[in-house]
Amino acid sequence: MTDAKKQQGDKLSEAAAIERAKQGDAEAFEALYNLHKRRVYSLCLRMTANTAAAEDLTQEAFLQLFRKIGTFRGESAFSTWLHRMAVNVVLMQLRKKGLPVVPLEETMESEEEAPRKEPGAEDPRLAGSVDRMQLQKSIAALPPGYRMIFLLHDVEGYEHNEIAEMVGCSIGNSKSQLHKARMKLREFLKTSRAEKAGKP
Amino acid sequence: MTCEEFERGLPELGSGHSIEQEEHLKSCSACSDLVADLNAISQQARFLKGSEEPSPWVWNSIEVALRQEGLIRQLHEESSRTPAPLLSWKLRWLVPVAAALLVALGVLLHQRGMGPVHLAEQAPPVGAVTAALQPNEMAHEDLQLLNTVAQRMPSMRAAYEANLQAVNAYIRDAEQSANSDPNDEVAQQYLRNAYEQKAMVYEMALDRSLP
DSSP states (O other), X not given: OHHHHHHXXXXXXXXXXXXXXXXXXXXXXXXXXHHHHHHHHHHHHHHHOOHHHHHHHHHHHHHHHHHTGGGOOSSSOHHHHHHHHHHHHHHHHHHHTTOOOSOOOGGGOOTTTSOOOXXXXXXXXXXXXXXXXXXXXXXXXXXXXXXXXXXXXXXXXOOHXXXXXXXXXXXXXXXXXXXHHHXXXXXXXXXXXHHHTTOO | OOHHHHHHHGGGOOSOOOHHHHHHHHHOHHHHHHHHHHHHHHHHHHTTTTOOOOOHHHHHHHXXXXXXXXXXXXXXXXXXXXXXXXXXXXXXXXXXHHHHXXXXXXXXXXXXXXXXXXXXXXXXXXXXXXXXXXXXXXXXXXXXXXXXXXXXXXXXXXXXHHHHHHHHHHHHHHHHHHHHOTTOHHHHHHHHHHHHHHHHHHHHHHHXXXX
């Protein structure tokens, strides 16, 4: 640990910061916050599409984490622990607002929810290029259930089994919802591109 | 394999395809375009990870809450390690926030056809009250503001109180300099800046306190 601290100069390593935070060291809390704030905040922002709400959720997630930091034994990665907490905070918020958190099972899904496309039909592609800003806007337009799965898998890099555990759905459902989220995003992006090009 | 069958199997696809699916992709441009698009979306999404930065308010609020809950050590234990009192934890966040808001306020005033002089003309009553007070003593309107903040965000009251005290001290200093030499343009500018800083603290507090 001493070596790690030396290697990082004045900056605390995560492991050292965790141990010092357990002792109530303000600097350690801040170091942990700085290490993870962007990832947690980005997730909250994309789920709420509201900076004030995202900041409140970020604050709540870190507070929950710091309140429980004494119980962290290092069985899992600290970032995973924190992120699960952030996801739970976001899910709680969505539930409070009455928004669907657990994606609907395929059998319950309405026709309107499913992306419309005839299999194999002529379909102008995105030519492999996706505008990042437009992608952000399209993600914000996804229904919350799709959005959460997409963010956790494609943005945050979680596996389906982890997502299923976090969100409380089956692995198959997570896979299915991810695919539908991507399909919807493709539609949004194509529509946006067509509008930009002045096409109907 | 038909396109329908291929698409039905897409959700289950990981990184690779079966031989049958590969064969279909080679012969079907629509499905290969679809796969290329979905991959492009997925790849671009990775760049969104951690791409946003929360405002300094968030850490400030967290720290205030942690101190109130006794989860971090008391301030006096740390103050011995902090050489510059003006840059202590309570005020560090104010620097970028104030700078950002100063720019925003400037743009706003410019758009409304108001200059900082007008704001300064509006602000002196606050400063005039401030000047008559002892250091760390709060004017009536400051206390009202703190009460408003406390009602909406109890954890933020201490931070706002510290910020108001700091900005009041700034106003007092600026007023002394401006009064000692009324022709000193720099001193006048400092005074206007001080009033603007206080206006910003009010603006931020009221903005955050709105239901």
